[in-house]
Amino acid sequence: MTYSRSITLVLTHDCPWHCRYCGFRSDGEGLLSDGEMERIIREAQQGGAREALLISGERPGGMPHIQEELARRGYGDFWEFANRVGERCAEAGLFPHGNFGRMTEEELVRLRPNFVSMGMMLESVRDHSECAPEKKVAGRIAGMEAAGRAKVPFTSGILVGWGESQASRLQSLEVLAEIHSKHGHLQEILIQRYVPNAGSRWSAGVAPTLSEYAEMMQAWRDWAPGVAIQIPPNLEPRWVDLLHELDDLGGISWARDEVNPSRPWEQVGLYEKRCEAKGRKLVERLPVYQSHSTREWLDVRWQERVSRFWEEKVL
Ligand code: SF4
Numbered sequence: 001m002t003y004s005r006s007i008t009l010v011l012t013h014d015c016p017w018h019c020r021y022c023g024f025r026s027d028g029e030g031l032l033s034d035g036e037m038e039r040i041i042r043e044a045q046q047g048g049a050r051e052a053l054l055i056s057g058e059r060p061g062g063m064p065h066i067q068e069e070l071a072r073r074g075y076g077d078f079w080e081f082a083n084r085v086g087e088r089c090a091e092a093g094l095f096p097h098g099n100f101g102r103m104t105e106e107e108l109v110r111l112r113p114n115f116v117s118m119g120m121m122l123e124s125v126r127d128h129s130e131c132a133p134e135k136k137v138a139g140r141i142a143g144m145e146a147a148g149r150a151k152v153p154f155t156s157g158i159l160v161g162w163g164e165s166q167a168s169r170l171q172s173l174e175v176l177a178e179i180h181s182k183h184g185h186l187q188e189i190l191i192q193r194y195v196p197n198a199g200s201r202w203s204a205g206v207a208p209t210l211s212e213y214a215e216m217m218q219a220w221r222d223w224a225p226g227v228a229i230q231i232p233p234n235l236e237p238r239w240v241d242l243l244h245e246l247d248d249l250g251g252i253s254w255a256r257d258e259v260n261p262s263r264p265w266e267q268v269g270l271y272e273k274r275c276e277a278k279g280r281k282l283v284e285r286l287p288v289y290q291s292h293s294t295r296e297w298l299d300v301r302w303q304e305r306v307s308r309f310w311e312e313k314v315l
Pocket residue numbers: 015016017018019022023024025056057058132134135
């Protein structure tokens with residue numbers, strides 16, 4: 001059973017869209033300042049984080065006030081800014097994982113050297129009119145295919161408990177497995193329980209029953225053997241009952257969950273004890289899995305640092 005000790009840097013909450021379930025977005029916040037970036041990096045170092053999770057609204061680089069700030073701060077576009085923050089995290093000894101929504105292959109290739117992995121949720125195979133055009137299923141699938149071609153170790157997953165049926169959950173997982181069968185880039189998938197946050201205008205639906213969870217996990221094992229299943233324990237209180245099929249608890253931080261601030265994590269020690277009580281040992285991993293730490297998937301600059309992490313773990 002694995003987890004990643006992480007801290008989140010929000011490059012901006014600003015987003016051009018207004019998805020009904022979103023409790024993340026803002027309009028005029030602007031970009032993460034250099035001072036705040038350095039403060040979070042210091043906090044990460046002091047708290048022993050390995051993963052720096054860098055996130056933003058969906059393609060904020062198209063918003064006029066963001067374009068203006070990028071130009072004022074000397075960046076050609078948003079990806080150059082994201083690359084700089086990733087590079088600075090890497091210099092500080094952290095392992096950056098990026099989640100900036102849908103990106104093109106060219107954009108992914110640009111960011112790849114400074115990020116050990118990236119991610120984007122599929123969420124569902126159904127389009128919702130209350131969600132951003134950028135969230136349309138065809139675009140998400142195209143973004144994931146682009147990540148596969150760009151050889152980016154990738155995380156995706158589905159959102160559950162927001163009004164979907166079990167049939168649509170299984171269909172969504174099947175689509176993810178199909179994409180993975182073409183590229184091999186998925187290292188894990190999340191089955192992420194929807195939690196409304198302040199600002200969300202979408203009520204929680206019925207969460208999957210334990211047997212529905214078991215059915216999804218069994219199906220995933222059959223369709224994509226070896227690709228880890230993650231359930232964030234701060235979002236699904238019944239995670240312990242699913243431990244027999246679960247591989248990973250995802251990023252855990254002493255700091256705020258920036259996407260679900262209403263659901264802070266417990267101390268890692270508590271998760272360790274609850275896993276141990278079920279005969280599972282909780283161990284730390286990096287945002288890039290061992291399965292994707294090869295030259296094929298990981299830029300050469302990361303090879304030594306990633307190997308050192310695993311050698312220390314084994315010792
Ligand atoms: S869910 Fe993503 S795309 Fe939709 S409003 Fe929130 S940040 Fe923007």
